[in-house]
Amino acid sequence: xxxxxxxxxxxxxxxxxxxxxxxxxxxxxxxxxxxxxxxxxxxxxxxxxxxxxxxxxxxxxxxxxxxxxxxxxxxxxxxxxxxxxxxxxxxxxxxxxxxxxxxxxxxxxxxxxxxxxxxxxxxxxxxxxxxxxxxxxxxxxxxxxxxxxxxxxxxxxxxxxxxxxxxxxxx
Amino acid sequence: xxxxxxxxxxxxxxxxxxxxxxxxxxxxxxxxxxxxxxxxxxxxxxxxxxxxxxxxxxxxxxxxxxxxxxxxxxxxxxxxxxxxxxxxxxxxxxxxxxxxxxxxxxxxxxxxxxxxxxxxxxxxxxxxxxxxxxxxxxxxxxxxxxxxxxxxxxxxxxxxxxxxxxxxxxxxxxxxxxxxxxxxxxxxxxxxxxxxxxxxxxxxxxxxxxxxxxxxxxxxxxxxxxxxxxxxxxxxxxxxxxxxxxxxxxxxxxxxxxxxxxxxxxxxxxxxxxxxxxxxxxxxxxxxxxxxxxxxxxxxxxxxxxxxxxxxxxxxxxxxxxxxxxxxxxxx
Amino acid sequence: xxxxxxxxxxxxxxxxxxxxxxxxxxxxxxxxxxxxxxxxxxxxxxxxxxxxxxxxxxxxxxxxxxxxxxxxxxxxxxxxxxxxxxxxxxxxxxxxxxxxxxxxxxxxxxxxxxxxxxxxxxxxxxxxxxxxxxxxxxxxxxxxxxxxxxxxxxxxxxxxxxxxxxxxxxxxxxxxxxxxxxxxxxxxxxxxxxxxxxxxxxxxxxxxxxxxxxxxxxxxxxxxxxxxxxxxxxxxxxxxxxxxxxxxxxxxxxxxxxxxxxxxxxxxxxxxxxxxxxxxxxxxxxxxxxxxxxxxxxxxxxxxxxxxxxxxxxxxxxxxxxxxxxxxxxxxxxxxxxxxxxxxxxxxxxxxxxxxxxxxxxxxxxxxxxxxx
Numbered sequence: 001x002x003x004x005x006x007x008x009x010x011x012x013x014x015x016x017x018x019x020x021x022x023x024x025x026x027x028x029x030x031x032x033x034x035x036x037x038x039x040x041x042x043x044x045x046x047x048x049x050x051x052x053x054x055x056x057x058x059x060x061x062x063x064x065x066x067x068x069x070x071x072x073x074x075x076x077x078x079x080x081x082x083x084x085x086x087x088x089x090x091x092x093x094x095x096x097x098x099x100x101x102x103x104x105x106x107x108x109x110x111x112x113x114x115x116x117x118x119x120x121x122x123x124x125x126x127x128x129x130x131x132x133x134x135x136x137x138x139x140x141x142x143x144x145x146x147x148x149x150x151x152x153x154x155x156x157x158x159x160x161x162x163x164x165x166x167x168x169x170x171x
Numbered sequence: 172x173x174x175x176x177x178x179x180x181x182x183x184x185x186x187x188x189x190x191x192x193x194x195x196x197x198x199x200x201x202x203x204x205x206x207x208x209x210x211x212x213x214x215x216x217x218x219x220x221x222x223x224x225x226x227x228x229x230x231x232x233x234x235x236x237x238x239x240x241x242x243x244x245x246x247x248x249x250x251x252x253x254x255x256x257x258x259x260x261x262x263x264x265x266x267x268x269x270x271x272x273x274x275x276x277x278x279x280x281x282x283x284x285x286x287x288x289x290x291x292x293x294x295x296x297x298x299x300x301x302x303x304x305x306x307x308x309x310x311x312x313x314x315x316x317x318x319x320x321x322x323x324x325x326x327x328x329x330x331x332x333x334x335x336x337x338x339x340x341x342x343x344x345x346x347x348x349x350x351x352x353x354x355x356x357x358x359x360x361x362x363x364x365x366x367x368x369x370x371x372x373x374x375x376x377x378x379x380x381x382x383x384x385x386x387x388x389x390x391x392x393x394x395x396x397x398x399x400x401x402x403x404x405x406x407x408x409x410x411x412x413x414x415x416x417x418x419x420x421x422x423x424x425x426x427x428x429x430x431x432x433x434x435x436x437x438x439x440x441x442x443x444x445x446x447x448x449x450x451x452x453x454x455x456x457x458x459x460x461x462x463x464x465x466x467x468x469x470x471x472x473x474x475x476x477x478x479x480x481x482x483x484x485x486x487x488x489x490x491x492x493x494x495x496x497x498x499x500x501x502x503x
Numbered sequence: 504x505x506x507x508x509x510x511x512x513x514x515x516x517x518x519x520x521x522x523x524x525x526x527x528x529x530x531x532x533x534x535x536x537x538x539x540x541x542x543x544x545x546x547x548x549x550x551x552x553x554x555x556x557x558x559x560x561x562x563x564x565x566x567x568x569x570x571x572x573x574x575x576x577x578x579x580x581x582x583x584x585x586x587x588x589x590x591x592x593x594x595x596x597x598x599x600x601x602x603x604x605x606x607x608x609x610x611x612x613x614x615x616x617x618x619x620x621x622x623x624x625x626x627x628x629x630x631x632x633x634x635x636x637x638x639x640x641x642x643x644x645x646x647x648x649x650x651x652x653x654x655x656x657x658x659x660x661x662x663x664x665x666x667x668x669x670x671x672x673x674x675x676x677x678x679x680x681x682x683x684x685x686x687x688x689x690x691x692x693x694x695x696x697x698x699x700x701x702x703x704x705x706x707x708x709x710x711x712x713x714x715x716x717x718x719x720x721x722x723x724x725x726x727x728x729x730x731x732x733x734x735x736x737x738x739x740x741x742x743x744x745x746x747x748x749x750x751x752x753x754x755x756x757x758x759x760x761x762x763x764x765x766x767x768x769x770x771x772x773x774x775x776x777x778x779x780x781x782x783x784x785x786x787x788x789x790x791x792x793x794x795x796x797x798x799x800x801x802x803x804x805x806x807x808x809x810x811x812x813x814x815x816x817x818x819x820x821x822x823x824x825x826x827x828x829x830x831x832x833x834x835x836x837x838x839x840x841x842x843x844x845x846x847x848x849x850x851x852x853x854x855x856x857x858x859x860x861x862x863x864x865x866x867x868x869x870x871x872x873x874x875x876x
Binding site: 205208209210211307308310311314315379380382383386388389390391466467468469470471472473474475476 | 517519525526527538540541628629630631632633634635638639642698699702704705707708856857858859860861
């Protein structure tokens with residue numbers, strides 16, 4: 001009961017803050033809403049008993065990446081109106097495509113899950129040789145998901161090298 | 172009900188009051204220590220040796236006029252001091268002041284990471300304060316604060332990884348217990364990590380020589396230029412609470428927390444007469460004194476030099492430290 | 504260098520006003536800085552906030568009254584201002600100053616140099632963030648002020664010299680106190696050096712910051728330590744000796760790099776040279792009168808003269824025109840070292856960071872009272 005209450009409260013908050021992020025006129029305000037949004041998501045993770053993920057969510061997203069957003073937002077002058085694009089209805093077209101994609105996705109989920117047994121969150125997890133949230137996560141990452149984990153790290157490395165090359169034209 | 176709600180709440184109330192009171196006395200201590208370093212006397216007028224200054228200062232700050240600049244962003248201007256104080260206080264939740272359950276609010280299995288993530292939120296107060304003031308010097312301070320936090324947080328987090336590797340746990344209580352089991356303070360087996368964390372702590376709490384977001388003589392007070400009265404004092408509460416919590420965490424991670432010196436030497440068992448929390452408080456005091464000592468001694472780094480130290484010095488050393496710790500851990 | 508690309512974002516240059524109310528502009532200097540991020544791309548120096556018209560005022564005061572006005576120019580080094588003015592009028596009047604008076608004047612001027620450098624050291628270190636040095640330096644400056652108080656009764660604006668000599672002889676026992684002060688100062692200098700000279704942060708903040716080459720410094724008309732920091736040998740005390748400087752043995756420290764650190768080292772060495780001069784002067788202090796033969800009515804012949812001395816800040820010159828009819832100057836013009844050194848501020852600042860700006864204002868050691876007059 002308490003879990004469901006927390007879940008719905010947080011979901012409403014997350015959605016509301018998400019809307020606030022894209023509707024506020026001031027960029028800094030929307031960044032602040034984004035931070036609050038991330039904090040609520042972290043709280044949601046705690047409800048799902050994924051404390052490690054929650055803490056990492058705050059540390060990396062709220063504490064790190066959004067600080068960089070703020071840095072950039074404060075550094076550049078965003079008071080000027082964006083220049084008119086050649087196609088004034090470009091945004092509407094993009095929006096139509098995106099909303100169509102989301103609709104299809106939702107429909108697919110509904111169709112896929114219709115008539116299936118609801119799987120419980122608290123289903124007995126496979127037996128781990130280790131105890132504890134972080135330990136289990138680490139065990140999974142270094143056994144079953146080793147290849148995705150390594151691929152992800154290589155991807156991040158590539159992104160980092162790319163960013164450095166873009167930032168420094170001459171090396 | 173009693174165990175899950177009343178006792179934790181009581182603990183929180185006691186802890187918060189203790190922090191706030193100790194902050195006011197810490198300001199007095201800082202004024203005194205720096206005064207002595209500079210061959211002055213410091214506050215002497217209120218009470219014997221100026222002891223009551225700690226009570227008079229907050230009263231003065233509360234009674235002062237609270238000014239909001241006309242062109243400021245009202246919402247964020249009010250929000251910023253709160254945003255900077257709350258994380259500083261929340262961080263205390265995972266700081267154990269003793270091994271017994273009585274001495275901590277919560278011992279969660281990701282305690283150290285919780286501490287890091289909560290302190291990383293605290294910088295929003297400073298950034299938003301600078302931006303919301305709608306003034307140029309505070310804006311420069313905001314930019315400095317955000318750049319500084321990113322560089323130093325990465326370094327500190329990476330450094331702490333090597334401590335986590337050594338202890339094998341993220342829980343604060345667990346780390347101290349691991350030091351008891353290993354029979355040594357981690358400051359002795361991770362001296363590099365200790366130095367890096369101390370440097371990072373100075374940078375994250377905006378203290379000399381890394382007090383760039385404040386930089387009295389450059390940015391005229393930096394992010395809090397436009398603040399006055401109670402809101403201004405909230406920033407200071409946050410800063411000093413941060414110093415206390417960082418001192419506490421450093422003492423826990425590297426100096427055995429509530430353990431006596433050389434916890435494995437039987438001959439020193441008589442030292443156990445002194446309760447653990449007194450050991451911890453003594454260690455915290457030592458670090459607080461260190462912070463003040465450094466403030467009285469060192470000049471300030473420049474912005475670009477600070478970034479260079481963070482990215483080109485601390486992060487590589489932290490990475491190397493992790494590798495070395497890992498290799499030793501595997502071999503031993 | 505890659506081709507210049509158009510900026511993606513609208514990154515305006517930030518224009519900030521540093522001063523006239525700013526803790527590090529040493530008075531009421533105002534700098535309009537144009538910043539790109541934290542880098543200064545342009546700088547406009549605005550001054551005149553404490554302009555009191557001392558030069559114009561002097562045209563309506565008689566010769567002795569002007570001494571009092573000179574106190575108010577470089578108010579942290581009033582004695583050297585008095586000295587410069589008195590010597591210029593003496594040159595105009597062709598008055599001979601007794602040797603004892605010249606010796607005491609030298610002692611006062613060098614004490615003043617120590618006092619002024621103490622204030623410079625303290626504030627300069629404070630600007631860079633080392634707050635303890637400020638208190639230490641002021642502790643010693645206090646001793647200098649005490650000595651002046653005992654000599655002439657004032658602590659800041661001394662009015663301590665007269666045309667033709669001195670108003671007062673030194674009090675009995677004063678020379679012993681000056682000697683004692685020299686000993687104290689000698690033990691305190693290592694304290695400053697311990698906090699700064701080899702401090703890594705201090706080195707990083709001052710080395711290579713505000714570099715100016717010798718020819719550039721000369722072309723800008725810099726004087727005093729900023730000029731000597733660039734390796735140019737120019738010290739009025741040596742080049743055109745005045746007071747009793749030609750009788751003493753001292754060295755003029757020179758820099759090699761022309762950066763802020765060199766200027767810091769030079770001033771610290773000047774402390775030591777000043778102590779050396781004071782000791783020599785006390786050792787050889789002659790007996791005799793302290794006032795020369797000066798006519799009761801000061802009325803110089805028509806003519807003009809320029810005379811310069813080495814104030815703690817640099818070359819302090821007075822140019823005085825007398826029309827030979829009145830008991831006041833027809834025109835008095837001051838060549839203030841602070842004003843000339845302030846000219847060098849813009850070339851020093853441009854290209855540096857905001858944090859360096861305060862460091863560079865400190866290194867040229869200006870007093871706004873003297874800049875604006």
